[in-house]
Amino acid sequence: MFVLKSLRHFHRCCSRTETRVRSRRLLTSPSSSSSSSSGPPWRLLFFGTDQFAVESLKVLTSSRNSGEGIVENLEVVTLPGNVPVKKFAQQNKLTLHSWPPDDLHGQFDVGVVVSFGCLLPQRLISKFPYGILNVHPSLLPRWRGPAPVFHTILQGDTMTGVTVMQILPHKFDIGPILSQELHPVPERCTADELGAALAVKGARLLIDTLRKLPEKMLNKTEQAQTGQTFAPKIGPGLSWMVWEEQTCKQIDCLYRAIGSQIPLRTVWMNRTVKLLDFVGKCHLSDHRKKPPPGAVSYLKESDILAVRCKDGWVGFRAVILKKRLTASDFYNGYLHQTWKRNTPDTTPEGHFVSRKLGTQETPKRTHSTFT
Numbered sequence: 001m002f003v004l005k006s007l008r009h010f011h012r013c014c015s016r017t018e019t020r021v022r023s024r025r026l027l028t029s030p031s032s033s034s035s036s037s038s039g040p041p042w043r044l045l046f047f048g049t050d051q052f053a054v055e056s057l058k059v060l061t062s063s064r065n066s067g068e069g070i071v072e073n074l075e076v077v078t079l080p081g082n083v084p085v086k087k088f089a090q091q092n093k094l095t096l097h098s099w100p101p102d103d104l105h106g107q108f109d110v111g112v113v114v115s116f117g118c119l120l121p122q123r124l125i126s127k128f129p130y131g132i133l134n135v136h137p138s139l140l141p142r143w144r145g146p147a148p149v150f151h152t153i154l155q156g157d158t159m160t161g162v163t164v165m166q167i168l169p170h171k172f173d174i175g176p177i178l179s180q181e182l183h184p185v186p187e188r189c190t191a192d193e194l195g196a197a198l199a200v201k202g203a204r205l206l207i208d209t210l211r212k213l214p215e216k217m218l219n220k221t222e223q224a225q226t227g228q229t230f231a232p233k234i235g236p237g238l239s240w241m242v243w244e245e246q247t248c249k250q251i252d253c254l255y256r257a258i259g260s261q262i263p264l265r266t267v268w269m270n271r272t273v274k275l276l277d278f279v280g281k282c283h284l285s286d287h288r289k290k291p292p293p294g295a296v297s298y299l300k301e302s303d304i305l306a307v308r309c310k311d312g313w314v315g316f317r318a319v320i321l322k323k324r325l326t327a328s329d330f331y332n333g334y335l336h337q338t339w340k341r342n343t344p345d346t347t348p349e350g351h352f353v354s355r356k357l358g359t360q361e362t363p364k365r366t367h368s369t370f371t
Contacts, residue, residue, distance in 0.1 A: 041072035
């Protein structure tokens with residue numbers, strides 16, 4: 001009987017030991033260094049480039065300096081050029097590595113990627129016993145890709161958030177989720193404003209994830225197989241207005257998504273006009289019969305150019321045609337002169353003309369500070 005009890009006790013002890021070992025193996029890669037940490041404080045290597053990434057790097061640096069026990073060592077990988085992450089690293093005397101980094105075996109416990117833009121190979125990921133984490137400004141799997149914030153605004157989403165996930169080799173934004181947090185999209189919010197808010201929230205979620213990383217990795221969840229959307233890069237082609245197809249709401253979303261980086265564009269008298277200082281939907285007491293999309297009306301009281309779109313009128317306070325012009329400047333110098341000679345509703349002089357992406361005609365470029 002004594003021998004039987006001893007064997008049962010030995011079996012229970014072995015089982016508990018095996019379970020702990022198996023759990024530890026779930027957290028580490030096959031190439032883990034024997035000197036790697038089993039918990040915080042972590043030796044971190046940060047990958048990033050832009051201002052969105054700086055917010056996470058700032059919080060990690062503060063954590064390291066405060067000695068709160070989450071970050072022990074922090075170094076940075078960035079891309080060539082005078083990017084914001086490089087500036088911050090230099091100002092805070094963080095060790096910089098060029099891309100791709102040299103042999104890192106045994107130097108770091110975990111990697112963190114925020115807005116980096118390069119695919120990471122398995123041979124690099126395997127250098128980190130706890131893998132590489134990514135802070136992504138959307139509720140994955142919605143808006144995978146390089147421009148999630150822009151597409152959140154462009155599509156009029158009312159709810160978004162941030163995700164901390166594990167990086168998988170050679171692919172973007174498909175890894176298992178460690179943490180997620182919701183963020184309501186404020187009404188009339190721009191992409192710049194939303195990006196800044198999500199950068200702060202993402203940095204805080206990253207610190208919380210690192211604080212509980214072993215637990216988070218044991219309880220990670222795979223991304224849903226439904227609800228996947230892709231957020232490709234925003235290019236100049238998206239800025240061309242198609243007055244016949246775009247509603248007031250769609251133009252409003254487009255301006256708030258890209259307007260700070262790429263001005264909305266249209267064609268007038270075969271010349272490119274850039275539309276600035278969008279004011280939203282306009283309510284015109286217009287007695288003309290069904291003005292066609294692209295028709296332009298000058299509102300003298302408010303100094304606004306109103307343009308007819310699919311379901312109403314939208315207004316702009318300024319344009320660029322060779323140089324920046326207020327609405328009154330454009331009306332007095334160009335529109336008013338042509339309207340004296342013609343009826344605006346029936347002639348090209350009174351219209352902004354749509355140009356769909358991929359059409360053959362190329363309007364003359366105006367000289368301006370925008371690209």
